[in-house]
Amino acid sequence: MAKLYGWGAAVVILGALFKLLHWQGADYMLIVGLGTESIIFFFSAFEKPHEEVDWSLVYPELAGMEGDDDEKKKKSNLTPTQELDNMLEEAKINGALIESLGQGLTNFGEAASKLNQTIEAAASTQQYNEEVAKAAKNMESLNALYEVQLQSSNRQSEASQALVESLATTAEDSKRLQAEVASLAQNLGALNNVYGNMLSAMGGGNKS
Structure with a gap:
């Protein structure tokens, strides 16, 4: 049987080699190899079982090992x-x-839960700080805009005041001009009267 196993194994290996390397006739060699292996398994069913040898006859120190096996068999019945x-x-x-281990696991779970809460609180605090920073920036922008608007209003007010003062000055100048024109008219009227009287006087002297 040993020779049969050796020859059959050689055929199986050759069939696998042909198939792996894709040589010509690989399929046939694989069929032959697997068929040979099937035949080997068939004949192995008729092979006599291996006899257990009592090695304690040759090695007396192994005699006590059987008792240990019996003890193990007894324990295996549990x-x-x-x-x-x-x-x-x-x-x-x-x-x-076991109870202490369970309590330790419970404490560990509670500690992990508290740690998660702490992390969430820290995240909320960070988000709150970011919102406060954004609000501060918006407030600074509003203050700058208000300052620009205030400066523009001041300039507009100053321009309006200057215009009013200019208009007031123009009105006073107009009144002064009117007064001077009226005075000039009066002077011209008086001068005309004097001139007329002079002409009259000159005309009267010529007649005499």
């Missing part, structure tokens, strides 16, 4: 729950330790 209890007992894991 239910999974019993085996788990035994493992916990051997590891010295009791209810108090």
